[in-house]
Amino acid sequence: MNKSVRMQSWTLDAAQAHCLITGVGDPGPLAPEASPPRSGARPAILPSSLDTASLSWLCDPGIKIRVTMMTAANAQSLVAYGHKGRDSLVGFTPAAEGGYNLSLPMDTGHILALVTTGLGLEHEIGDLRMSAHVSGAALLALAGLVDALRQRQLESLLARMREPEGGVTSDEVYLRALDGIVTADSRWTATLMHALVDGLPELKTETVDAGLNDLRTAGLAVKSAGGTWRMAEEFALCGAHLQLPLAGAKISLERQQYGKVDAASLALFRMLGSLWLCRHEHDRYVFASVSAVSTVSQLNSILTGFVNARLADAKTAGPAKPAGTKTSGPAKAADAKTSPVANAANAKSGRAIEATGSSGHLPDHGRVQSKFCTHCGSRLQANAAYCTKCGTKIVGSTT
Numbered sequence: 001m002n003k004s005v006r007m008q009s010w011t012l013d014a015a016q017a018h019c020l021i022t023g024v025g026d027p028g029p030l031a032p033e034a035s036p037p038r039s040g041a042r043p044a045i046l047p048s049s050l051d052t053a054s055l056s057w058l059c060d061p062g063i064k065i066r067v068t069m070m071t072a073a074n075a076q077s078l079v080a081y082g083h084k085g086r087d088s089l090v091g092f093t094p095a096a097e098g099g100y101n102l103s104l105p106m107d108t109g110h111i112l113a114l115v116t117t118g119l120g121l122e123h124e125i126g127d128l129r130m131s132a133h134v135s136g137a138a139l140l141a142l143a144g145l146v147d148a149l150r151q152r153q154l155e156s157l158l159a160r161m162r163e164p165e166g167g168v169t170s171d172e173v174y175l176r177a178l179d180g181i182v183t184a185d186s187r188w189t190a191t192l193m194h195a196l197v198d199g200l201p202e203l204k205t206e207t208v209d210a211g212l213n214d215l216r217t218a219g220l221a222v223k224s225a226g227g228t229w230r231m232a233e234e235f236a237l238c239g240a241h242l243q244l245p246l247a248g249a250k251i252s253l254e255r256q257q258y259g260k261v262d263a264a265s266l267a268l269f270r271m272l273g274s275l276w277l278c279r280h281e282h283d284r285y286v287f288a289s290v291s292a293v294s295t296v297s298q299l300n301s302i303l304t305g306f307v308n309a310r311l312a313d314a315k316t317a318g319p320a321k322p323a324g325t326k327t328s329g330p331a332k333a334a335d336a337k338t339s340p341v342a343n344a345a346n347a348k349s350g351r352a353i354e355a356t357g358s359s360g361h362l363p364d365h366g367r368v369q370s371k372f373c374t375h376c377g378s379r380l381q382a383n384a385a386y387c388t389k390c391g392t393k394i395v396g397s398t399t
Contacts, residue, residue: 066079119247128289134282
């Protein structure tokens with residue numbers, strides 16, 4: 001991408017968005033959803049400064065990247081699309097009243113910057129070296145347990161009383177998890193967990209009971225002789241940080257290949273005194289504390305590798321067909337080994353996130369200079385040997 005080209009932005013209403021997406025062909029599986037205009041509405045007129053011909057592929061993009069950020073104050077999202085043969089992305093994010101915010105050209109650095117600033121990854125965050133494979137029920141129970149313990153702390157503080165000894169009941173855990181889901185208040189752990197983690201089970205009392213027992217098996221929770229629950233001693237440092245969850249992010253990747261869509265996502269939480277990675281793996285979830293430095297570096301590799309894989313597809317697939325062209329004959333079976341999935345490695349080994357590709361791993365990006373400093377997250381100058389903000393030596397520099 002030409003760094004000298006400035007990003008431009010437009011705000012499209014629902015009718016303009018529908019005109020742009022559907023005006024050149026049948027929408028593909030990853031096409032942005034645009035509501036049709038009301039019957040009798042005036043024909044939409046797109047901005048004259050917008051080169052609509054160069055955006056004809058938006059009706060059938062090859063890749064889609066969505067980032068959802070949630071903090072105690074607000075929630076925001078960014079959706080970017082790419083197409084084979086193009087090294088830049090187009091931001092096409094839903095806005096109010098069915099409209100869209102259109103931004104171009106965009107690259108993975110803009111996406112990484114949103115996650116870096118939203119989660120506060122510019123500064124190092126302690127890695128507690130904790131990792132577990134748990135069920136979806138355990139994640140709901142963990143969120144409810146944290147919120148129940150924090151509510152007990154707050155109530156005793158407001159009453160100017162000593163905090164009661166012992167843990168909380170499973171009913172309290174269930175009610176606090178239910179509160180977080182129903183109220184959608186991102187100041188509570190249960191809200192962030194439910195909103196940002198895919199595939200969680202329906203919340204029921206038996207779900208919470210099973211989840212608490214799973215937490216006990218994983219060494220994250222302890223049940224007292226009286227039947228109450230508290231965090232395990234190994235989780236004590238986290239228990240000392242029952243303050244508001246600071247932020248959460250969900251990064252979703254979708255790629256269209258051979259007529260099928262390959263999708264994956266991971267969630268990051270800034271809470272409990274650390275940064276936590278959560279990713280679905282088979283019928284379980286990886287839940288691990290990670291460091292800010294490794295997360296920024298590996299997210300950059302994941303996003304860059306994901307987009308570059310699409311460019312590689314374009315080089316081997318031959319000339320691109322016009323947008324909206326339908327393919328005849330049976331679709332090829334998707335390569336089961338090819339996936340944009342962002343895998344979580346064992347946090348205790350020091351590898352926070354690992355991305356997989358056609359050979360099981362993405363190409364080695366260690367010799368490619370990142371657009372952002374892996375220590376402080378600041379944008380780097382072209383071919384910089386050191387970060388101008390923190391002085392960290394840049395991976396991939398020849399100095």
